[in-house]
Amino acid sequence: VGHPEIFPLVFTTKTQDIFNCRADEDVTEENCFKLIKKEDIIQDLKTRDAISDFHPVKKIVLEYPGEELLVVFDAKFQYGQNFYLVASEEAKENLLKPPETAEEEKEKEEKGEETLEVHPYKPPVHKPWVSLGSEKEVEEESVKEAVPKIKYMISRVRRKFGAPITFTDRNASHVEDSYVECTPYQDKSFSIKMLEKDLGIQMVPKLREASTQTKWTYPKNAATQYFPRQLSNEEKEESLSSKKLKEFLTSVHLRMEIALQQNEIMNAFFDDWKALAEDERSSAGKPYVYLKAYQSFTNLHYLKNRTISCICWHPTIYGIIAVSARGQLSHEEQVNLSDKSLLHQSFIAFWSFSDPLHPQLMLECPEDIYCFQFSPSDPNIIAGGCINGQVVLWDISQHEEKLQNAKTVAEENEVTAVNMVNASVPNILQYIYLSVGENGTELPLVRYCAVSSIQYSHKKTVTDIHWLSDYLEENRMGANAENRPETCVQLITCSPDCSILFWDIPATRLPQQSSSEKTKEDIFHMPPDVPDTSKHLDLCWKPLTKINLHKSAINRDGPTRICLREMHYHYKTSEKVKSLNLLELLNKESPYTETSPSSSKNPKVLESISIDFFVGTEDGDIVYSVWKVDIDSFAAKPVSQKHTQKYTIHSEAINTLQKSPFFKNIILSIGGQNFAIWKEGVTNGPVHQSSCSAGRNTAGQWSLTRPGVFFIGRDDGNIDIWDLTKKTYKPSHLQSISESMITFISPWIGSPMQHFLGVSDDLGVLHVLEICPMLSYPLTNEYANVLDYFEREAKYLKHCEQEFKEYQEFQSK
């Protein structure tokens, strides 16, 4: 068992003696090997045969190839007996050799370990299977038939085959012992605990079906470009002349005509409900007060003994009004300029709604200002005309921000108000230069930046000043060029010295310059915040051109008011000369090319300017004339005598001559005890004339929102509100505003809900009144109605004239 070449043998004492391998004598534990010759063993076998110890291994011995067999003394009974026979040469060698090799190896290791034994690779050798007892287990587990099967054969007696059979039923339980029962019972002595049980398990995964569907949309830009189908000209011609079209037109023509006629007869769009509502509003609930007092502005120090000569609202900033004040001088004193006191400092004051006691800004003037205007294109430039005939220019762009934030200053100034009122400082000059209040809020004083030279200005008071807008251009063909929003750069002034002067703004005064250094205002010196560039213009500013009305025989007295009707620039087209402005041509030093409006299409040369205007004179005459200014000759002359018309309606000097904001050819003139409305083109007389009233009319303006309403101020401090849609023979309403004479009226639209009327009086107080909605919002069709009225009046005048002519003719016969 185990090693096939090892056969355990029992050696008797006799055998041991024979072979000289007695235990513990010849062979010991250390020296256990004994080589016995094969022939000896064979001889022993022959002699003792069955009782020989070698008997079981007889065959092996006989087959043994070698000469000597190895017998090993097994002292420890390793293989079961005290001796064992090694059956193969190889094993013999191994047994004899290995102890030696082991000893050799040990010796080798002790001697030197440098020599490494390289074991050549030996592939695994196929070894025979060695049974370890597993076949026994397999045998035990396998199922075999242990008991032979018993066979039974049952058959019937032969003779009974095929015989008729009778079946009967018999209940088994009736007959005893017909069956043997073997009932199950629980055997108490029997108990087997089941320790082990074979179970089979199968694992099945849970199966579930699920599905999703995704929609993948990505944005994609898609565009189509299309153009409409159009027929070519030939096709159009063909269709137009085709018979079918003719038939169509004839059939359709009647229907269309009916429809058009219907439209002509009646306006189907007319909203009756709305019209009804309008009348309701006007008739029911008359407002108690037409002009509600909103605010009053006055200042005891600056405006003491002064009268306000002109009011202007700031065009863009809400709530800012400028007033110009001048001394309350009688007419004679006004003429004599040398009577002017030196302490009499002139200024224009800016008021803000937020502060009724202190003006926001003061503009310094060389003389009292009679009239002034904001430039329509740039509200920071103000032009004013003085009593002595000079024209003054201011630039307030540095203070624009302050004006816009005027509200915040109000509270701070309230503290100082008390101080202001109580202090009594007769020297106004000093006061203007001192700062106001301890809080450090200063009253800015703006010095004028340009004043005209005395030599070339008017000789008398500048009574009217207007800015000219440069938009009306006309070339020879008469076609109008498009209106371009341009900077207003030209002024026109008139004066009782019978001249009308045209001025241009010095180029350096344009708003681009306003961003120059903002030095801190040094109140004890002249404020240097005026750009230096314009200093050289002080007293050097000259007018462009002059219209001398003196030459015409019609005018004896000077104009007080001017109302420009139209200005036409006549150009001569030429290729060489670049496009020009009026100023460039006349004032060649002016570096105006960059900023002047240029008509880029056709370079033109300015040939002449024709102006038509109305002029109201000191004597109460209204003169309408057309003048033409020839550029080359630099002389202005009337176009023709025929065009000059003169009307004497008023008894005193005209104080207002204003074009209606709604109708281009309607002008209101106010003077003395009556007023008149003129329509241009109607030369026989005014379209509307009021009857002479008890008091004098001293001021007046058209309403800005209602075409048929205008306000007239009187010398007793009342305001007459005239509403042409209601009554044309007397004012629709009277309201008393102040005690003294009204000097100027100026309406303004502050916001769509708030319409203001600025009224100034002789005491230097500016009243701001709020116009009631009834007077602010126009009625439906008011424009058409008022226009109609004027036309009717014009027709009536014409009719009257004709009748008069006829009468004259009749008389002469």
Next chain:
Amino acid sequence: GIPIRTTLDNSATIPYASLLHQLTMKTRSIVRDIDPLDDLTFLRIRSKKHEIMVASDKDYFLIVIQNPCE
């Protein structure tokens, strides 16, 4: 619809022609749906600013745009 003859400028004619053509077709189909023997003769559209009148036929239609009297 392709304009054959117009008194307006081109940019105004083309939208009028195409849009009113579609509207006319729609209107005609409405009229005929209600009563198959009926046919559209005249179409008037009144808006705030204008009145548009369309007279239609089998192949052609005539458009007139009018401002109402004030």
